[in-house]
Amino acid sequence: MTDPTVAHAPPATERPYGTWPSAVTTALVAGKTVGLSALQTDGDAIFWLETRPSEAGRTVLVRWTAQGGTVDVTPPPLDIGTRVHEYGGGAYVVSGGRVAFSSRTDGSIWIVEADGPARPISAVAGLRFADFAFDPAGDRLFCVREDHRAGGEPVSTLVALPLAAGDPATQEGRILVSGPDFVSSPRPSPDGRYLAWIEWNHPSMPWEATRLRVARLARDASGGCALDDARTMAGDGEPESVIEPAWADAQVLYAASDRSGWWNLLRFTLPDGAPAPVAPMEAEIGLPHWVFGQRSYRPLADGSILAIAIDHGEGRTIRITGGAPPSVTVRPASLGHPAQCPAPLPDGSLAWIDTPPDGPPAVVHGHDGVPPDILRVATDLPLAPGDIARAETIRFPLPDGPGGALRGHAFFYPPANSRFHGPADERPPLIVMAHGGPTGRASEAFSFKVQWWTSRGFAVVDVNYGGSTGFGRTYRQRLEGKWGEIDVADCIAACQHLIETGRVDPHRVAIRGSSAGGLTVLLALARSSLFAAGASLYGVTDLRALAQETHKFESRYLDSLVGPYPAAEATYLARSPLTQATGIRAPVLFLHGLDDAVVPPGQARAMAHALADNGVPHAHYEFPGESHGFRREETIRRALDLELDFYGQIFGFTVPDVSERVVMRS
Template identity: 55%
Template structure:
């Protein structure tokens, strides 16, 4: 498992969808500077890169993007990462000249516009999208739901043509537009400051106004079906084929699927029959799919229990059937009824899979691998799901995955216990998952144990667990990580003298505070981590600009608390060596934060290395950056823990 394999040969697959008998997905390629290509598979054509090789698909709406392409009867629409413009090409052009220059025309976009959550109107009336508008002199970009015409933009294009027809505006954020099967209604979710979408959203429905041609021209008066009280997180509205509106809600204490009725006036939500576990995920990106209605009354659900995901098919007769594999998002159907998905198991690299669920047992097929199959099963560490006590509680409520060092060619020297890396996920409203990750396996294959912690605030364990972090960021997350670490130390699984803690983004802040609060850790690594909460409150982008209101307290009324919780103010108490990685183009956590932390640590006499990467933002995309970060972090631990890395990582 070389750094070259991890950084350049392994592709990041995402956003699997299907049209007719063809499967589509996005493929990010570190070896091509992080370019994201649109790929497809069909029985007749095999694996194909759909668009010209210079095309880089992506969107920066909310900075995290998602929903950057759509496939429908009208063709293939996609957002160009660099310009933000939306383009449309036909299935015929894509199939005839796959991977070559083909006839695609721009249907929206100009400087200052971004589009995401692209979805074709099932009646052919246009392309629905969430738009972020930076063109005007506002304190923040303006959000709207829009519909884009399929025709090419005229030259010069006016502002309305470039930006589409506004259907809904006034809220701070929009997501998940969904047209009813008969084309008469549009459902969506919206929310406004100071809430995040996992805190409070509104489910809205309005009647679509169409021209004689079927083109969408506008919306009638919107109706808020649920969420008006600001106490409920509603996500992913979807319609069944018989016109029932479904939505995810956490009104029961955890995300699950509810029915919102058949019409715009029906505001009573009733629970659906679902498998056990939490069904839903924090809306950091657009286009997520936690459930999927199927023809004939069946439905698919992706649920999380004890940190582990499972996908279940509820058949039309109400019985449940497990879906094989480990889908990352809910599967989608091909025209012949087979299901397809991105599979992310604990013991194999991600792959595109298909299954015939009508067969007994279901017949599985791997369509595509994310990387060459160079890893053997005996070299892959298997996660152990564990519970640990938080504070003085009697029943353990904390959760983590523990990975022992695993290698077929090496072992921990006799009489020694392995060093440990405590891994802190970002968000902080995200979760540690047990799917295969090079961020884990790189270390376990080199003799480290890894502990991936689902601290208070993580998703997948219900609203109350998420709410443990309300007003307590920098406290609960830190104490939970320390408690998890102490648990595995007490079990005798690791060497208590050789423990490092690492994390990215929000996890980077937890790392730095943990170093200040505990002597358990001999080293810390922060990747583009938050160091100055006051600066973050005034400098970060719109989507997260009020996130800290819930995590810390209202700004600026709680400014003293922001100061007290910031790692920058705790630098003088950090004695363990620190390694900082930072992209110079980061718009979420600016470069200034890493530089200020490095300076504060150096002034305190704490060993610190700051490694900056040109052209990188919040999350590294380039092969050279990823390779360098892995190799330098390994060398950092080697110097501290007394070993010489066996390879340069080339």
């Protein structure tokens, strides 16, 4: 029997796929949704960063306490961020009531003590700082410094920066580590006796080969410090990626290493420091070092370790107890879906940014196994459960796997809108997504970049092509020397799998990607007739120009992905969409920021001109004030509308209520 007091939703209306009215509007995605990141705890206070599109993309430090609630720590016009390595991260640190942070505007460093006003301690033109750590034994800040003053490639060093205002020389910081091309993760031991850090050199990327170093901190009578007896703890033998050092106590240091084929934890006990595996597993505790400040695990006060393990592309939270094999125990922790490893609070609870598959990110705190308290939600979501598309993991055969034994990985999202359904004789159009990096990963977390499409009647497949992380070093290395081939083939294979299983319309398939994903998009269009359209957001089009023009961090990235330049120039030409433009017949949309230092805007311009020369329909839009990735509300809203109208024109339906129609050229 039915309960007459329960209200029932009206039956869904039949309407062609791709034309469904949606509550996921540009105002919701771009104006009412804040970015939540970089959560830290200090005593019983919880801190996090909010990026607010409605404030021109300004990033604000926010603090929550049980007594005072939620307050902004940094008032306008302060904008927290750093451009070290261009991608930034690690833009603030908090400890003992003190906060240090970097200003995105000019790279200056500021300090906030107690509830006092923010004051600058370094403002030197041409210097950028990131990855901060307070010295437990002194009034200084350890950090990465990137020096752009001499022109050419910037110089990366680890420095100690006095917290007191001083003369301009002290504002530059005292150099502790110099020589390596890159440094990161300065982590002092709790007693201030040691400093651990990560370093690496060209042509390696940090997910290919790094070194973990530790040195004694020597202090002089004037309050200065230097490093003594520096030694390599891991990374001196066969190439391995060692990342994320973290101290458990004054003598025990942990780090994640992929020497086993997976990023797993190693334990080092000072002073001897021999590495000991902690909990070997075929899962990844670690992420590629694109940004500073990532936390995939945390040693806790009770001797256990809380960690996020990525198992076949899907994250799960675990607790490791018992020290080391064979006594070690690994058990699941019921803590939702943390974006980074939860941070401890004095009462034994934890705080984290939750990224569930069926709702927007939120700052939460609570205990293992208990529903957490929600402190801040990225947006109020006006969606019913039936309006939200949930990720379905799919596996499909890959062309480079003998006998179909090697399987590809992707997340598939069917259309979802409780008010509408498609005609029985129709299959939905498909959006194929190629993530950036290319050393990155597609995640199953709720994302408006997916829900924007599924709520309108599109299906989406987000492909973890060869080279993606979360599947071990061997899967990541599938892309070595093969960028522009393996990624393209895997995206095509995912698309073919969905077509062959009857889940999507084979005549209405589009492919989109940003940054490195843009190259995948354009080469897929050149090599396959499966795709009716493609969208490249600040995408790579000319590999030779990228090798010569891009920033220091990625300037040798292509050595492993394509080959050394100029020795492998023929391969660079063969893999560049710009030289393959004659193979593209499907329409293309280009969206690019004019301040992009990673993939300069000239790359999209050159590709648009090549398509124009070939008479291929295309549209090209540039956005002033935007760099590599869009942050401003007006940009995000306009980009969403343009891309939606673009697909509508290609797939043959009118999209209502967009702010701007795409103007196609050919």
